[in-house]
Amino acid sequence: xxxxxxxxxxxxxxxxxxxxxxxxxxxELRRKSDLKTPFDGLIIPGGESTVQGKLLRELELLDPIRxxxxxxxxxxxxxxxLLLLAKAIRNDNRSYLATMDIVxxxxxxxxxxxxxxxxxxFRGLGRLPxxxxxxxxxxxxxxxxxxxxxxxxxxxxxxxxxxxxxxxxPELNRDLSVHAYFADMVRxxxxxxx
Ligand code: GLN
Numbered sequence: 001x002x003x004x005x006x007x008x009x010x011x012x013x014x015x016x017x018x019x020x021x022x023x024x025x026x027x028e029l030r031r032k033s034d035l036k037t038p039f040d041g042l043i044i045p046g047g048e049s050t051v052q053g054k055l056l057r058e059l060e061l062l063d064p065i066r067x068x069x070x071x072x073x074x075x076x077x078x079x080x081x082l083l084l085l086a087k088a089i090r091n092d093n094r095s096y097l098a099t100m101d102i103v104x105x106x107x108x109x110x111x112x113x114x115x116x117x118x119x120x121x122f123r124g125l126g127r128l129p130x131x132x133x134x135x136x137x138x139x140x141x142x143x144x145x146x147x148x149x150x151x152x153x154x155x156x157x158x159x160x161x162x163x164x165x166x167x168x169x170p171e172l173n174r175d176l177s178v179h180a181y182f183a184d185m186v187r188x189x190x191x192x193x194x
Contacts, residue, residue, distance in 0.1 A: 001024055001025065001040050001041075001183070001186055001187065001190065002024075002025045002026075002027055002037075002038065002039045002040055003019055003024055003025070003026055003027075003039060003040060003041040003042070003043060003182075003183070003186060004026070004027050004028070004029040004034070004037075004039035004041070004042045004043070005019070005026050005027070005028055005029065005042075005043045005045065006029050006042065006043065006044045006045060006052070006065075006081075007028035007029060007030050007045075008030065008051075008052055008055040008056070008059070009047045009048060009051050009052050009055065010045040010046050010047015010048065010052065010080060011045045011046045011047060011078075011169065011171060011172070012028065012043075012045045014045070014169075014171035014172060015043045015045055015078075015171045015179075016028070017171070018170070018171050018176060018179040019043075019179060019183075021176055022176055022179055022180055022183055024183055027039060029042065029061070031059055031061075032059060032060050032061060032064070035061075035064055040074070040186050040189070040190055041073065041074040041075065041076070041182065041183075041185070041186035041189075042065070042068075042069075042073060042074070042075045042076070043075075043076045043077075043078070043081070043182070044075065044076070044077040044078070044080075044081030044084055044085065045078055045079075045080070045081055045171070046078045046079030046080045046081060046133065046169050046171075047079075047080045048080055049080040049081075049083035049084055049096070049106070050094070052080055052081075052084060052096075053084060053094065053096040056084075056096065056097075062096065062097065065097060066097050066098070066099060069085075069097060069099045069162075069163065070099060072161075072162055072189065073162065073189075074162040074163075074164075074182070074185045074186045074189050075099075075162065075163050075164070076163075076164045076165070076166075076179075076182040076185075077163075077164070077165045077166075078165070078166050078168070078169055078170065078171065079133065079135055079136065079166070079167060079168070079169055081165065082102075082104060082136055082138070082165040082166065082167055083096070083104050083106060083136055084096040084097050085097050085098075085099055085100040085102075085163060085165055086098065086100055086102050086103065086104040086136075086138075086165075087099075087100060087101055087102065087103070088103045088104070089103070089104050089105070089106050089136075090103050090104065090105045090106075090139050091105055091106055091107075092106050099163060100145070100158075100160050100163045100165065101141065101142035101144065101145055101160060102138045102139075102140070102141050102142070102145060102155075102158060102160075102165070103138070103139045103140045103141075104136045104137070104138055104139065105136055105137055105138075105139050106136050107134050107135075107136070108135065108136050108137045108154070108167075109132065109134075109135060109137075114133070114134050115131075115132060115133045115134065116132050117129070117130070117131050117132070118130045118132065118151050118168075120149055120150070120151050120156075121149065122148055122149045122157060122177075122178065123146070123147075123148045123149065124148075124181070125177045125178070125181060126177075128149075128170070128173075128175055128177060128178065129170075129173040129174075129175055130149070130151065130156065130166075130168035130170075130173075131168055131169045131172045131173060132151075132156075132167065132168050132169070133169060135156075135167045135168060136167050137151075137154040137155060137156055137167050138154070138155035138156070138158055138165075138167065139155075141155065141158055141160075144160055144161070145158050145159070145160040146158060146159045146160070148164075149166070151167075151168075155167075156168055157178075162185060162189055164181070164182055164185060166178060
């Protein structure tokens with residue numbers, strides 16, 4: 001199994017470390033020609049959604065990645081990655097990949113509570129460390145979206161088919177369980193394809 005990590009900006013190296021700790025091969029996706037290397041899943045890291053979105057467009061990666069996700073490629077977006085996958089952002093009129101039926105709120109916790117740590121329960125995985133950095137949350141989800149975690153009454157992790165998002169950064173803690181959960185999604189998708 002080979003999981004690509006979008007490596008244009010943000011915390012991509014941290015995701016690669018998590019995958020390597022799980023014994024999963026990671027490849028960096030930086031340019032259009034990297035799409036020729038087969039990969040079974042994709043991680044979109046945290047960082048700055050506006051910068052990543054602009055680069056995705058300029059590098060002509062946005063449409064091909066969107067098509068792959070629509071065709072079932074398992075994808076995991078953290079923080080800015082969640083914003084890139086959201087169909088709509090309530091306080092921003094931009095949208096990017098727009099493949100997941102969620103409405104997100106950008107920089108949702110405001111300046112005062114820009115970054116914080118929380119331990120909360122994640123459906124099926126128990127209690128997890130959750131590090132939030134100028135994080136979004138999910139304001140609403142459509143039918144077919146499973147809510148996986150909430151923090152202070154706000155949705156902070158969700159799944160729709162092969163798309164997984166977290167508003168927090170599991171790659172910044174030692175706990176590998178969210179990455180293992182995603183690796184299982186990728187494995188299950190491979191099994192269906194064979
Ligand atoms: N606030 C950032 C954005 O709007 C996301 C922050 C993050 O990824 N840690 O893209």
